[in-house]
Amino acid sequence: MARITAGVACSHIPALGVAVDLGKTGEAYWAPAFAGFDWTRAWEKREKPDVVILVYNDHATAFDMKIIPSFAIGCAEEFKPADEGWGPRKVPVVKGHPDLAWHIAQSLILDEFDMTIINEMDVDHGLTVPLSMMFGQPEEWPCKVIPLAVNVVTYPPPSGNRCWALGEAIARAVESFPEDLNVQVWGTGGMSHQLQGPRAGLINAEWDNRFLDGLVGDSDALRYIPHIEYLRETGSEGIEMVMWLVMRGALGKATRMLHRHYHVPASNTAVGHIVLEPVSGDHHDRASDAGQAIAAE
Template sequence: MARITAGIGCSHIPVLGFAFDHRRTEEPIFKPAFDGFSWTRDWLREKATPDIVILVYNDHASAFDMKVIPTFAIGCGERFLPADEGFGPRPVPTVEGHPDLAWHIAQSLILDEFDMTIINEMEVDHGLTVPLSMMFGAVERWPVKVIPLAVNVVTYPPPSGNRCWALGEAIARAVENFPEDLDVQVWGTGGMSHQLQGPRAGLINPEWDNRFLDRLAGDTQELRTIPHIEYLRETGSEGIEMVMWLIMRGALGRSTRALHRHYHVPVSNTALGHIVLEPVDGSVPPSATLEGNDPTAQALIA
């Protein structure tokens, strides 16, 4: 069966993509930010490259706009082209999907009472491609298949941290029930503290950010109860992106161990966070909505 072996949290700051694409990663202004990804690139290359990454990110008006705002959307297509965000598409490989697992996850989540939007064609922007560049460097082809999972953290109301954590748990159940032998990782992207507009533009809160990173490891579930207003007050209007990290954390089971951690400020006008986690006990949370109640749904998921 498929299994989730690790989770990665990573900011998807667009200037990192700019510096990477223009070969400026060794410049003093950028080097400290990029150095923190060296451990992860070595780890992935030498012993931990998965078959598939479920990559949780938010779209920045590339695939969606104010006409259509899905709370959760899963990409089930065979490939996803880099988006043109105003300066032409990033010079990175096309993202190759895994429709079989993506459709299985979509079916499982919907039967698990998550209302997913299914997307077969879309372009993916820096929210998804920057983390791939940070983890794999310059490659002709991404070494993994990617299932994009887009979350609305741009327009009110975004999903709660608790709902995101629960979605991660439901993803873990779906992956465990997929019969093919696959190594799967879940990546949560976005954040950390930053605000891009208004009187508090440039806000960064290292103390809060690092406390958030602390609580991703271990067996605490404190992060799932943080209210929206705390993210807004303590981490700026864009800090709400961190709820996407909770989808990754929820998918890893009851307890985790941090393998690597990196935090740097400032990058552009935001804080950069990065963490690599592994599940400690490999446990998959039981379904609160299906277990023992709906044999037909259980059979469909299996």
């Protein structure tokens, strides 16, 4: 059967994508931000996921005020990089996994999640930047990707508790898929940042690191953080971190941390990154072995 072997979370700051595209990752300003992903790129080469369920938010690219789905799943064969006003990023077309995506969509809807099913969609930096951070600049992405978009742009966004529960439902869906697949779930966005208004440039490193702490172990306290706390402590765009909770919910009762990185600032935003594995059951052994092998080097 398919199995979720690991969870990955990271910021999807558009300027990180620009730095990759323009060959600036080694420059003094950008190098510390990118250095924290060296471990993960080596680990991903060993882990070789078949499919990544990538939780992200669309930035008024595929969706606008005409239609605002709380949760949307991409079931197409492929998804092209979006033109966000300066031309599409010169990155590979994202290849989907329709069989698994449709299975997940059916399972989630029967599990009482009202998913919007997307059969045609361009994907913006919210999805392509994390792929660049984990895989660099390949001619094609090394795995299939199922986009899962969450509304964190227009009020009201879903609660952290609902996002965590969605992750739990995704885990049930994946584990009921008969094909032998190594699946990862990625949560993206954040960390603390605000892009407008009197608090533009806000970064709350203390809160961010407490949030990273809370992803590890068997506590589920993060799922109960209210919207107002995200807004007050992490800025208006910090609400994106509820998408990390979809990833955390999909990993089950408890997690073990394989890698962690935090850096400020990057384009007035906090860069957060963590790699987790579930600690119960035997479906995560490959992730654990790969992590231990890299740690031993």
